[in-house]
Amino acid sequence: MTPRVPKLHTFQKDALSRIDAVIASGTRRVLLVAPTGSGKTVMAVELMRDSVSQGQRVLFFDHRRERTQQASRKLYDLGIDHGIIQSGFPARPGERVQVASIQTLHARTIRSRSMEPPRADLVVIDEAHHAKAETYQRLLAAYPSAIILGLTATPCRGDGRGLGNVFQALSGKTDALILDHSGATFEHGFAEDPIEWTLFEDRRAENKVHKARGTPHAPSLTTCPECSAVRFEGQPCPVCSWRPMPKSRSVEIAQGELGWIARNRKAQANTYGAEEKLRFHKQLLWIAKEKGRKPGRPRINTRKSSARGPIRRRGHCPSQNRRMQRFGRGRKVATSHSPKR
Numbered sequence: 001m002t003p004r005v006p007k008l009h010t011f012q013k014d015a016l017s018r019i020d021a022v023i024a025s026g027t028r029r030v031l032l033v034a035p036t037g038s039g040k041t042v043m044a045v046e047l048m049r050d051s052v053s054q055g056q057r058v059l060f061f062d063h064r065r066e067r068t069q070q071a072s073r074k075l076y077d078l079g080i081d082h083g084i085i086q087s088g089f090p091a092r093p094g095e096r097v098q099v100a101s102i103q104t105l106h107a108r109t110i111r112s113r114s115m116e117p118p119r120a121d122l123v124v125i126d127e128a129h130h131a132k133a134e135t136y137q138r139l140l141a142a143y144p145s146a147i148i149l150g151l152t153a154t155p156c157r158g159d160g161r162g163l164g165n166v167f168q169a170l171s172g173k174t175d176a177l178i179l180d181h182s183g184a185t186f187e188h189g190f191a192e193d194p195i196e197w198t199l200f201e202d203r204r205a206e207n208k209v210h211k212a213r214g215t216p217h218a219p220s221l222t223t224c225p226e227c228s229a230v231r232f233e234g235q236p237c238p239v240c241s242w243r244p245m246p247k248s249r250s251v252e253i254a255q256g257e258l259g260w261i262a263r264n265r266k267a268q269a270n271t272y273g274a275e276e277k278l279r280f281h282k283q284l285l286w287i288a289k290e291k292g293r294k295p296g297r298p299r300i301n302t303r304k305s306s307a308r309g310p311i312r313r314r315g316h317c318p319s320q321n322r323r324m325q326r327f328g329r330g331r332k333v334a335t336s337h338s339p340k341r
Helices: 010-024 040-053 065-077 102-111 134-140 184-188 208-212 274-291 296-304 322-331
Strands: 029-033 058-062 083-085 097-101 122-125 147-152 169-172 221-223 230-232
Touching: 010 029, 010 040, 010 169, 029 040, 040 058, 040 065, 040 122, 040 147, 058 065, 058 102, 065 097, 083 102, 097 102, 102 134
Parallel strands: 029 147, 029 169, 058 097, 058 122, 083 097, 122 147
Antiparallel strands: 221 230
């Protein structure tokens, strides 16, 4: 069978080059950080292939059965013979590469001591954010001189604390395309937010920028109603340029009256004579008749209006005059029934 050597992407080649440089500097425990789907297993298998070509022995282990089988398939594609330490597979201790399930490896080498830990110059830990667990620690203690390479998308423990008691250096990708289907951006912030990752086990990774968004003066995150992209509340969408419309506010209406402004810029009080009061009352009578209101209602509104003072004499309804109609309607009075009690 002809080996199928995978074609690495540029970012994968760059990541491997950085790892080689870190190891060449004397660092023995390196954590490779890369997003899900970026091909961490492919990069690890490439390093394993280089180690085997130099006559070294390699141990790869993971806590999930499907992950060990995936690594085995990648090695098979490269034509690298290897053994699998997992229930249901025959032991092949003579192979230079061993792919193991962490549970089976721990049970056979630590708990029951039914086998010796396989020799290894390079130990690769998949899902390395679990490396702080006691099971991992006991296995790693058997390889004090080996190069330890961890693979993870989240370089911290579940509580956010660092992995400095396991690894000495971080190496990984600088950019990625993220598809957020669970709203993680609202919980943890944007991917480009500067996060202070740390290997110190007594410190937690912290996103100070996102933390500040919880303050009253910082913009919060929301989704665009047009394209569902995440945006800052009150700001245009960076993807489709949708702009939020300001909410309409209720306008308070206050009753008032026009008055004459003298040269001294003071409003002069309006004074009404008997004829003006009678004329205003007749206007209300006409509007009441037009809208089917009771005749007594105009008298009540006259008392409340700027005409000031009751009309004691009974007025008559004038003929329909357009000027009178505009005047009465402009005042917006005596056009509604009085509220029932």
